[in-house]
Structures are given as structure tokens and as C-alpha cells.
Amino acid sequence: MPQPDGGVAxxxxxxxxxxxxxLFFGSLGSYLGRYVLTAGxxxxxxxxxxxxxxxxxxxxxxxxxxxxxxxxxxxxxxxxGRSVDGVPLSTADVIGVLGFHTPESExxxxxxxxxxxxxxxxxxxxxYSYVLVMEKGERSLHDACDKERIAGYDLDAxxxxxxxxxxxxxxxxxxGVVHGDLKQRTILRSSKGDWIVCDMDAASxxxxxxxxxxxxxxxxxxxxxxxxxxxxxxxxxxxxxxxxVWSAGVILYELTAGHKLFAQDTANDELVEMGDKTRLCVWxxxxxxxxxxxxxxxxxxxxxxxxxxxxxxxxxxxxxxR
Numbered sequence: 011m012p013q014p015d016g017g018v019a020x021x022x023x024x025x026x027x028x029x030x031x032x033l034f035f036g037s038l039g040s041y042l043g044r045y046v047l048t049a050g051x052x053x054x055x056x057x058x059x060x061x062x063x064x065x066x067x068x069x070x071x072x073x074x075x076x077x078x079x080x081x082x083x084x085x086x087x088x089x090x091g092r093s094v095d096g097v098p099l100s101t102a103d104v105i106g107v108l109g110f111h112t113p114e115s116e117x118x119x120x121x122x123x124x125x126x127x128x129x130x131x132x133x134x135x136x137x138y139s140y141v142l143v144m145e146k147g148e149r150s151l152h153d154a155c156d157k158e159r160i161a162g163y164d165l166d167a168x169x170x171x172x173x174x175x176x177x178x179x180x181x182x183x184x185x186g187v188v189h190g191d192l193k194q195r196t197i198l199r200s201s202k203g204d205w206i207v208c209d210m211d212a213a214s215x216x217x218x219x220x221x222x223x224x225x226x227x228x229x230x231x232x233x234x235x236x237x238x239x240x241x242x243x244x245x246x247x248x249x250x251x252x253x254x255v256w257s258a259g260v261i262l263y264e265l266t267a268g269h270k271l272f273a274q275d276t277a278n279d280e281l282v283e284m285g286d287k288t289r290l291c292v293w294x295x296x297x298x299x300x301x302x303x304x305x306x307x308x309x310x311x312x313x314x315x316x317x318x319x320x321x322x323x324x325x326x327x328x329x330x331x332r
Contacts, residue, residue, distance in 0.1 A: 078138030091210030093122030147198030162268020
């Protein structure tokens with residue numbers, strides 16, 4: 011029966027506390043009855059996942075990041091890749107996981123954090139049955155370079171991005187973890203302004219298999235030889251930290267030169283030119299001509315010309331990339 015003050019809301023919500031009513035009415039039309047997705051298209055979409063920013067009605071979190079995934083193995087890798095021998099990696103290095111959702115018939119528990127499947131379970135019939143809820147990064151390095159005029163122009167921003175990224179990468183390597191898919195899209199600016207890494211679904215322990223999920227425009231020559239030749243296997247049997255070092259070198263080139271090292275698909279960072287695939291397979295070293303654009307844009311070139319002490323920096327950057 012309707013409550014004395016009448017109205018549909020009162021009739022439906024009769025007997026609920028204010029907090030219960032807030033959650034009930036707020037959840038209408040939300041994802042999993044809990045997450046209010048930010049309006050507009052996904053902030054990232056690939057063949058295996060889709061990412062949205064959202065407000066979590068249950069925890070009151072103003073904004074989080076909801077990653078909806080198709081494949082169970084990549085979902086598990088995202089969680090398991092964030093801990094070593096039961097010890098979680100620091101959220102100062104890797105974007106933190108707040109929770110996750112799976113179908114009720116496929117429960118999953120994370121021993122490192124004691125987090126279990128959330129009550130708001132997904133359906134096994136969903137296109138994206140595995141859902142990871144993470145802290146929200148402010149912007150990816152890829153997005154920042156697209157909108158903030160960093161690559162090839164902003165020396166201080168380039169230095170900070172690389173120092174932050176390499177510091178986080180060093181911490182992962184010291185823990186025995188190889189990221190396996192380091193690129194501009196998997197480096198995020200945190201709410202504190204530091205750059206940290208994300209997307210751990212390609213990560214492996216040192217010595218384990220790696221390369222089943224990667225972005226070939228940032229992958230090392232040894233992986234390219236597996237992918238683009240009739241080797242019988244398309245992965246590397248033993249992960250080494252040098253895998254990530256190569257990727258970091260490609261990123262450093264992009265930031266200092268202001269353009270890509272290889273032509274690539276803008277949607278998935280895969281090589282698109284047969285010549286580049288061959289070039290990577292037989293890679294020896296980067297040429298002087300290829301290094302010529304490093305810190306050669308008008309603004310930085312003029313700054314370097316005016317400050318003689320910076321000329322050595324150009325040679326140092328080229329040597330580091332090489």
C-alpha cells in the first residue's frame with residue numbers, strides 16, 4: 011500500500027531506510043546494479059576488453075575504473091600479476107585493484123589481498139563476463155601526448171614521464187615481474203601526478219613464458235622473430251627483464267623524437283607494414299638517420315641552441331635510446 015505521503019516512489023520504497031532507498035533508486039539502470047558508468051563511449055576498447063569510468067554506489071567512491079573483460083585467463087592475469095608470492099605490488103607502482111566480479115558459477119579469490127568475488131555477480135552469458143574494478147588514473151601517457159603537446163616539445167614533462175616509468179619498472183623487475191606490454195597506453199598519470207603502470211594481463215614472472223598478449227610495435231626483436239617466422243611457437247619460453255627495457259626504449263624514442271618508431275595500428279599498437287616486421291626481426295641497432303629527430307623540434311632545438319649545457323643531453327638521449 012502507498013505510504014501516507016503517497017507517490018510511486020513511496021509505494022515502491024516503503025519500509026526502506028534512507029540509505030537503502032538511495033542505493034535502490036540510484037542503482038536503477040546502473041551496471042551490475044552498482045556502477046553508474048560515465049556518459050559517453052568507453053575510454054578504451056579492444057578486441058578483448060572495454061573500459062569505463064564509473065561511480066560506485068555501494069562504496070560511495072566518486073570515480074573508479076571498470077574494466078570489462080572477455081577472457082578468464084587475462085582477467086586472472088590482471089589480478090595475479092599484481093602480487094609476488096602472496097605479497098601485493100605497491101599501488102604507487104601499479105594501479106590498484108578495488109574489487110572484481112565474475113559469474114557465480116566461476117568464483118575467484120585473490121589470496122594476496124583476500125578479496126573474493128563480489129556479490130553483484132555477472133552472467134556467464136554476458137559478452138564481458140569478468141569485471142575488474144580499479145582506481146582511476148587521471149590520463150594515459152598516450153592521451154597526454156595527444157592533448158598536452160609533450161612528445162618532442164616539453165622537456166620537463168618528458169623527463170618526469172620517463173623517470174617515473176623507469177622507477178616503477180625497476181620496482182617490478184626487482185620483484186621478479188616482467189610487465190610484457192609496456193607502451194604509452196599502459197602508463198597512467200595517478201591522482202598524485204606521478205606516472206604509474208597498468209594493464210598487468212600480459213605480465214609474467216622472470217623465467218616464465220611471455221608474449222601471448224603484447225603489442226608488436228613495442229615488443230622486442232626476439233618476440234618478433236617468433237611471431238613473424240615459422241618458428242612453431244609465437245611466444246618466448248623464458249621472460250627476461252630486457253623485454254620491458256626494449257619497450258621503454260621505444261617509448262623514450264617516441265617522447266624525444268615526437269613520432270613513432272614503427273608504423274602501427276592506432277587501435278591496438280600492432281605493426282602494420284611488412285617492412286617494419288622484417289626490420290624488427292633482423293634488428294641490429296637504430297641508425298643515425300633514425301635518431302636525427304631526437305630533440306630536434308623547433309622549440310626544443312632552439313632551447314638547446316641557447317643553452318650549451320643541454321647539447322650533451324641530446325647525445326646522452328641518443329646513446330640511451332641506442
